Structure formats: C-alpha cells, structure tokens
Amino acid sequence: MLVAAYPPRRLGVPVDEARIHFGRSDAASSDGSSWTRHLHLADEPAFELSMWCGTCPFLFERQDGANGTLSAALGVVTELEGPLDSVDDRVLSPFATLLPEGEFLPLLVEVRPELVAPHDERDYFSHEQVATWGVDRFWGLPENPRSFYYRTFETAVSPEAHLYEFVVPLVPPGWNDRARVAHYRAAVAGGVVPTAVALSMLDVCQPAMDDEAADYHAHWGLTHFLLDGHHKLEAAARSGAPVRLLALVSVSGSLASAGDLARLPELLSRQRSPRPRSEGARAGARGQRERFHPRAGRGATARRGRSSPCSAACGTRRTASCRRRPGRRCGGSSCP
Numbered sequence: 001m002l003v004a005a006y007p008p009r010r011l012g013v014p015v016d017e018a019r020i021h022f023g024r025s026d027a028a029s030s031d032g033s034s035w036t037r038h039l040h041l042a043d044e045p046a047f048e049l050s051m052w053c054g055t056c057p058f059l060f061e062r063q064d065g066a067n068g069t070l071s072a073a074l075g076v077v078t079e080l081e082g083p084l085d086s087v088d089d090r091v092l093s094p095f096a097t098l099l100p101e102g103e104f105l106p107l108l109v110e111v112r113p114e115l116v117a118p119h120d121e122r123d124y125f126s127h128e129q130v131a132t133w134g135v136d137r138f139w140g141l142p143e144n145p146r147s148f149y150y151r152t153f154e155t156a157v158s159p160e161a162h163l164y165e166f167v168v169p170l171v172p173p174g175w176n177d178r179a180r181v182a183h184y185r186a187a188v189a190g191g192v193v194p195t196a197v198a199l200s201m202l203d204v205c206q207p208a209m210d211d212e213a214a215d216y217h218a219h220w221g222l223t224h225f226l227l228d229g230h231h232k233l234e235a236a237a238r239s240g241a242p243v244r245l246l247a248l249v250s251v252s253g254s255l256a257s258a259g260d261l262a263r264l265p266e267l268l269s270r271q272r273s274p275r276p277r278s279e280g281a282r283a284g285a286r287g288q289r290e291r292f293h294p295r296a297g298r299g300a301t302a303r304r305g306r307s308s309p310c311s312a313a314c315g316t317r318r319t320a321s322c323r324r325r326p327g328r329r330c331g332g333s334s335c336p
Helices: 089-096 128-133 178-189 230-239 258-262 264-268 279-292
Strands: 002-005 009-011 020-025 036-041 044-049 060-062 102-111 114-116 149-158 161-168 195-205 218-228 243-250
Touching: 002 264, 009 089, 020 044, 102 149, 102 264, 114 230, 128 218, 149 264, 161 195, 178 230, 195 230, 195 258, 218 230, 218 243, 230 243, 258 264
Parallel strands: 161 218, 195 243
Antiparallel strands: 002 102, 009 102, 020 036, 036 044, 044 060, 102 243, 114 149, 149 161, 195 218
C-alpha cells in the first residue's frame, strides 16, 4: 500500500565514496565487452542482477560480497522506530551518505512481508519465472537467488505485464541478532509499525519470444535492498504484522524507462492482485520443472551443451565467456 510518493530528487556522494551502488562488472571478458550488472557493497559484488538486455530472466542472486549490513554506518535513526508519515532531509541525510550520486524516486509504502526461501512454494523464481522463461537450459534448474527474501506485493500492470515486489536483506535472517528481532516482535505485537529503508530498482524483463512460455508476459521486478531494517522485516514477517518501507528507487540503476518509473506510485496504490493463471499455465510450468528435475529421470536427455544456441532470435552460440551462464537462453537479438 502506497503511503506517500515524492518527486525525484538528487541524493548521494561520489560513487567512489558510496558504500553501496549499482554497477557493472567487466571480469567476464578481457576487452570489457562482456559485463554483468551487480549491486556492489563496499566495492565488492553483493548481488548479480538482471542482464542489461531486458530479455533475460529477472534476477537478484547473492554473491560473496553480501556479507554484512550498513547498520554500523547509520547508527540509530529514531524517526524510523515507529511509522514514518513524511520524508524530509532529516530522514534522508543519513542514507544519502551511503548512496552514489544520482536521481532517486522516494516512495513510502506499507507492506506485510512474507519470508521466502529458494525453491519453496512461494518462490518467484521456481514458479512465476519458470512459467515465462522455463528453467535454465544448461543447469536444468530454475534461477536460484541464493538468498532468503520477502515477498510483499504484486499487481497487474496490464493483461500483458505484472508487477512483482521483493524486499531483499543483505544478509540471511539467520545472521540477525535474536534479541533485536525479539524486541521488534514485541513492538509490533503492541501495535507499533516500524519503518525500514531500502535502495530500490525497477527491472522490466520479458523474453523476446514466447516459444517456451506457459504464461508469456513482462515481469516488472521492483526490488528493495535493505539499507536499514533487517530485524524489523524479520519480526514483521514472523508476526504477520505490517512494516513501513522508505524505498529510494534509483533511476539510473533500474532497467526501466522514465515512463515506467513514473507509473510506480499509481501501481502501488492498487489492491494486491496475484496474476491469474490458467490450468494450462500451471501445467506448463510444472512440466518445465519436472522435465529437468533429477528425480524425473530425464535430466540427462534434456541437458544442453556449453555451445548450445542462445536463442532463435539471435542464433548466437554461447560459450563460457558469455555474459550469463553458458547455455543460457537470453531470448534477445541484442546479445553479441
């Protein structure tokens, strides 16, 4: 539920001084032509993100650099211990010192987080994503975020597009201080609605072709990486309670047009609406998973080699030097 939306504003410090930022990694090739998007934490890749082409699957995948939070750099922001009703410089200033200089869209929302583990019944990557992209052709498995995360909201953008919202902690909930979680569980049980803060991005992704899709549509992935509030989100999820979230949506860090970003306030004001799925779509997604599941006994025949065609759209034969995993069907014609 949207509480308030604010005009875009410039925040941040020079990127070499920022503690967290979106950026590229050039390690995939010697000439820099192959690169992947990452969220960097203290200059180390913390999460691999959706490919720049927009036709590969939506992604946030935890990396070795996601090994700590920013709490020590922030201290206690007293305004966030309860429900934040408005956003001003007093609230933004501590977070602006962590971010790279750029334009951000501040959004204040209230959510009821649901803790999700990879491959469980509510895992987006094992269900909604598989219904559109299928499983990874090389690994024979769905994408794996290698991270617990929270699902909070979804709604239709149009019959051909759907918004999925996620809150991603920088470290697993198991790393949280149990006493702090208990403190916030007691607070939310007493009716307090605490506020968390996140660096956010909107990635709009859709396969170029629908040849393997049981439910072909554009996925609008709104992802919030927690700057503050790891204990609050876990407490709210474990208690079934609401929490407020100040999302600082990075304009340059998103794979979305200005028009797409401008739609976020209206979309977040809508009622929660899961995407309708026909029995055919459910069966198709289930068949994709079963086809490549080791226990189905067909993994060996379905496995693709390391030089399998990237897609019918571009025909490129992917190798170990490609931007994404070898054998990954990107679905687009812009991939060299």
